[in-house]
Amino acid sequence: QQQVKQSPQSLIVQKGGISIINCAYENTAFDYFPWYQQFPGKGPALLIAIRPDVSEKKEGRFTISFNKSAKQFSLHIMDSQPGDSATYFCAASSQGGSEKLVFGKGTKLTVNP
Amino acid sequence: DGGITQSPKYLFRKEGQNVTLSCEQNLNHDAMYWYRQDPGQGLRLIYYSQIVNDFQKGDIAEGYSVSREKKESFPLTVTSAQKNPTAFYLCASSRGQAMETQYFGPGTRLLVL
Numbered sequence: 001q002q003q004v005k006q007s008p009q010s011l012i013v014q015k016g017g018i019s020i021i022n023c024a025y026e027n028t029a030f031d032y033f034p035w036y037q038q039f040p041g042k043g044p045a046l047l048i049a050i051r052p053d054v055s056e057k058k059e060g061r062f063t064i065s066f067n068k069s070a071k072q073f074s075l076h077i078m079d080s081q082p083g084d085s086a087t088y089f090c091a092a093s094s095q096g097g098s099e100k101l102v103f104g105k106g107t108k109l110t111v112n113p
Numbered sequence: 114d115g116g117i118t119q120s121p122k123y124l125f126r127k128e129g130q131n132v133t134l135s136c137e138q139n140l141n142h143d144a145m146y147w148y149r150q151d152p153g154q155g156l157r158l159i160y161y162s163q164i165v166n167d168f169q170k171g172d173i174a175e176g177y178s179v180s181r182e183k184k185e186s187f188p189l190t191v192t193s194a195q196k197n198p199t200a201f202y203l204c205a206s207s208r209g210q211a212m213e214t215q216y217f218g219p220g221t222r223l224l225v226l
Contacts, residue, residue: 009153032212043117043203043217044156051212089155093212100146100171101215105155 006104019077021107023090030092038087080111117218134189134221136204144209145187150201
């Protein structure tokens with residue numbers, strides 16, 4: 001019940017296209033859903049995060065969509081650029097518990113020029 | 114410059130040897146975390162500490178040990194009991210409140226000779 005399932009494992013998109021990464025969870029106590037971006041050989045960095053009181057959050061070309069009833073959330077990257085090529089991790093945590101994040105297994109995104 | 118530093122960048126371990134990975138932060142964060150990253154496995158929590166002189170096991174603590182004697186330091190020892198230590202190790206810190214961003218260091222890659 002503590003898992004966060006992420007798909008796809010890898011994704012190849014052409015420059016200018018839309019990249020979509022999906023995550024699903026079981027634990028209804030989760031109430032914070034961040035996405036982290038990791039470039040090869042580097043540590044992950046927070047990209048964007050959402051709380052379940054909103055269904056969508058947009059920051060520039062990056063949008064999180066959240067479906068509380070389906071227990072799913074997704075990351076959309078509009079106008080994907082080669083510089084977006086990285087591994088993306090979704091995560092979840094619950095305010096009532098510790099500050100531990102439960103991470104998905106990651107999606108390696110490649111944006112071809 | 115505020116941030117998290119990890120050293121060394123690469124570390125080699127011989128059979129039966131204990132090795133210690135360093136993690137230092139100057140962000141004045143209360144909470145610190147150690148993760149292990151393997152290809153296709155995402156980030157798995159080894160240990161975390163929410164306050165000085167206190168720490169808790171994560172999901173894969175066997176074969177590892179930590180200490181938290183100072184707020185800014187959270188070293189990880191990979192003991193000889195860890196039979197498969199080859200991985201990328203990431204340290205992170207946060208203010209320790211719910212829904213707070215975790216900030217990651219650049220990582221240490223541990224290889225077995």
